[in-house]
Amino acid sequence: MLSTGDDITVNHPEEHDSESDDDPSGSSAVVLGLDGLAALIAALWDRGYRVVGPTVRDSAIVLDELLTADSLPIGWGDEQAPGHYRLRRREDQARFGYVVGPQSPRQELSPQKVALVKIRRTADGFDADAVDPTPAAPIAFIGLRGCELAAMGIHDRVMIGGAHPDPVQSARGADRFVVGVDCGDPAATCFCTSMGTGPTAGAEMGPDNTETADLRLCELIDDDRHDFLCHVTSKAGAEVMETLEHRPANTADHLAAQEVRHRAVQCIEKHLDTDGLADRLMAVPDHPRWDEVAERCLSCTNCTLVCPTCFCSTIDDVGDLAGEMTTRTRVWDSCFTLDHSYLHGGAVHATTRSQYHQWLTHKLSTWWDQFGESGCVGCGRCTTWCPAGIDLVEEATALSRAPEINR
């Protein structure tokens, strides 16, 4: 939920601690224990939200309904590299000790398959009615990273920011509650610092990234403590916080959070030079690197399915067996399929080379033309989940350089 611009204050159940200080962004900060986190999830359910957050399934961190805090990936971390993803046991009991899994909020806001219109055969021809996209309950996301918050904003601007707002994304995203989490242990595939989206859940975001969390957690673990510094950044966040047991944050808490951020930034080794990148990529349609990457790319569509901003879909009119009812259905699609660019008789993007060109230039270049911002948030999913281990940063960097000439 976006901040209303009103002052955000939390009424502390205890006396105001003389050591407490609010962070300069204007939000107030408190400290929440593990019990407080559990209470937060319970409180969100009580307030009528459907709480969705990270949990372990099929050897991965996935997004699912979180009935209690016990379902969080307690003590799990992940190991990511190009074409590589493994869960690993952590030495601590961190709740948010992983980075990002293959899923992202877009599966909740614009599901993989969604019925849009029911069209019934009648004596007159047909009657068509929109399927009501209103979900039974507003959603509360737990544990979104900075890159995911940015991606959610980008995806929203595509789907509801234009002349024809999408009713599905509008309804499913309406009145949502977001608990963001700072990244403490980024993966080898992360490059959020290059894209200005992380590693903290909001602090680095530029003026265009208006998506903010209602509550922003930073998990603080050492020998003596395991709790969360929590920035309360919206009225809805403050209202929930008032019902939870917490204490005001003090200087030591802020310093510990800074240390988490500092460590995370140090961890991120990948760097994408975004200065002039959009123009550089579009200027080299004949670069031999496109041919090289096409040799490795399998056109498997994985990168587009795990990408948190990809929005391509196809529309199928699906008939029933009796031929009486057609359901106009929206299904995720990928620019790596031949059908994507089908134009009476054949595909425009007929080769893997042109499909990869379409994908990469769209993310890093033409998204700016189409929507005024980058389509990439630096989460690294496309690289991790590529079965061929194709690394977006490596490819974009190579394409930015003059081709090497072998003599």
Added chain:
Amino acid sequence: MNQNIRIEPSRLAATRFLSGLPEQSATTLSACAREITIGRGGFLAHESRTADEFFVIERGLVAIELLAPGRGPLIVATVGKGQLVGWSWLFSPRIWHFDAVALELTQAIAFDAEAVRQACDADPELRHELTGRVARAMSLRLEGIQIQLLDLYGSPS
């Protein structure tokens, strides 16, 4: 083909094919030229006959075509005002490879190929002018035919 009217040099330069032709070349060339008028269905050229002429159309429309048994004449291109008909005279064995048939009342300037060849031998400037223009006409025709071959409007397979 009937008339046998002298052609003024300025009339050559007024056609698109010969526009901008230097005065000296135009004068030389006009000595090899005469005006012809052909009615609808009349032939300017017959496939496999000696190519001893070429034409620049002043008015009307000419089909470049071949007769296919059972299918009638098949037109590959039409040539209209200001354009060249015929370049077979330039190359051995100097026979026409297509028919050229007037589709409507057509007026053209006809050139005596042998006379033009001799004039070119004597005047390298004229040869240069003429070969350049014929090459451009051939290039335009080829480009057009190449696009036609693509069958761009055809049903997608």
Added chain:
Amino acid sequence: MSLRDSIAAPMVPVRYRVVERRRETHDTVTLTSVPDAGVDALEEPRPGQFHMLSAFGVGEVPISVSGVGPQGGIEHTVRAVGANTEALDALSAGDAVGVRGPFGRGWHLDGAAGMDVVVLAGGIGLAPLRPVIQHLIEQREENRSVRLLVGARRSEELSFTSDLAAWSEAPGIEVAVTVDSATREWSGRVGVVTNLVEDLDVDAPRTVAFVCGPEVMMRFSARALIEFGLLPEKIQLSAERNMKCAIAHCGHCQYGPLLICRDGPVFDYPELCELMEVREL
């Protein structure tokens, strides 16, 4: 009121009824449809805009508006080349047809005021240009030359033949037609449509051109028009890519930086010329 209450349902087809079906060629028909009884008419389309059309039970296709008649009747010219267009082709007068739209940015006719006009169409590309010609005839300007150049595969595959005949008679308009291949039954021109450009008698620097047809033909046509003396920014083309939603959500109609459904389908030539040079873009 929450956001969701304010949002219409952009994917719902509106029920129109086919009132006339006219065969153009062996695989092409023109359908005239009107809003069905009790159904609110869609916004009147501008020349160059398109609708998403569907026959019941079959998917949608983007079809350009090929004419606007009285009583809100919209004409669409459909060439049967796949399951969806074949289903539309099979509709008869009295059948219902699903319509969404109109969508897209049409021809910029304002820019043509006081200028000569060249309308250059290849094949079915004449359909989205037909409203332009109708507009130019209705809003006739004295001393303006309008030249319609039409290319088709064969004479039997020419659409709008009665219109072509009528337009030839209209003051200020000259019509030239050429076909790719012909027998002697065709007494007109044979060759590519770009051949017609050099015969134009218009004031080239003060001429606007509207071009629609297969992409290769548009590339060659734009170059021929520029060589003839037209200014590149005075040449408009109607581009085409796959299209599923027509509301800039589905991503299919991307053409490099452009979303055809939102930013087009009509573009000025300078917007497209570099893109058209890139293979498989």
